[in-house]
Amino acid sequence: MSVEILIYTYLSICAGMIVFNIVTVVLSRHKRLRSFSASIRLELRIADEIDRLPAGGEVSPAHLRYIERKLRRADNMAAFDAAMERLCLRRPAAQVRAYLTALDGVFIAMAERYCRRSVYAQSITDQGTGLMNRRAYEKYLCASENHGFASAVCIYIDANGLHEINNERGHEAGDRMLRMMADQLREQFPDSKIYRIGEDEFVVFPSDAQEQPCRVRMEEISARLAAQGYSISYGLAVRKEAVGLRGLVREADERMLEAKHAYYAARRRSPRIDASAE
Numbered sequence: 001m002s003v004e005i006l007i008y009t010y011l012s013i014c015a016g017m018i019v020f021n022i023v024t025v026v027l028s029r030h031k032r033l034r035s036f037s038a039s040i041r042l043e044l045r046i047a048d049e050i051d052r053l054p055a056g057g058e059v060s061p062a063h064l065r066y067i068e069r070k071l072r073r074a075d076n077m078a079a080f081d082a083a084m085e086r087l088c089l090r091r092p093a094a095q096v097r098a099y100l101t102a103l104d105g106v107f108i109a110m111a112e113r114y115c116r117r118s119v120y121a122q123s124i125t126d127q128g129t130g131l132m133n134r135r136a137y138e139k140y141l142c143a144s145e146n147h148g149f150a151s152a153v154c155i156y157i158d159a160n161g162l163h164e165i166n167n168e169r170g171h172e173a174g175d176r177m178l179r180m181m182a183d184q185l186r187e188q189f190p191d192s193k194i195y196r197i198g199e200d201e202f203v204v205f206p207s208d209a210q211e212q213p214c215r216v217r218m219e220e221i222s223a224r225l226a227a228q229g230y231s232i233s234y235g236l237a238v239r240k241e242a243v244g245l246r247g248l249v250r251e252a253d254e255r256m257l258e259a260k261h262a263y264y265a266a267r268r269r270s271p272r273i274d275a276s277a278e
Contacts, residue, residue: 129182
């Protein structure tokens, strides 16, 4: 193969990656804009309902159901806060009190729902990194067992030398390494399922199940961590028309272990493999 063809191929790949990154950023911003627009539309609809309230402050059961339904759809209180501000500015204090008294049951139901959701969110969140934890990971694997995937990618990552960092530099240094890994994974794989499943192990199911872009992103993560004096080993597995993800995870895990063996062999050391990685 001539040098010109190699150069042309390399430039084509680079151009393709640039276009891919641009499209990813544009789609992400479009998604945030749609969410913001939906919130604005909801705020206006609630505000219109407030403007139609009778002068005495009476609230019909139908109106209560409407407000509750819209608040559940909004999944946050931002639109309702704006609507309340509009109500306080346009209506007498007595009507505002009557309106809030009528909505008391709605607020109680919402508060209970948010409390339940908050407790559940904490139960599936890793407190050290903010990623989803092993409980959430196992739940996702179970849910995937009867689910078909046209294409699926799994990346299994292990932090090299975390045990030594904890011993030599303290657990705070090890925690900083893990948080940096989590931050890099979130940045490179937005809208993806990312789990911390062990002390130094992470699993990613990218939303974009394309092998080459995932490899490029992992190389970028590895380079950024190396610049900070950290090292990772990872394995990437790809399957077409997969049913369930456990086999894909095992394949990625095996490739990660191969990379970890190679890392320690290059340093004339034996790899430390936790029981959780076996």
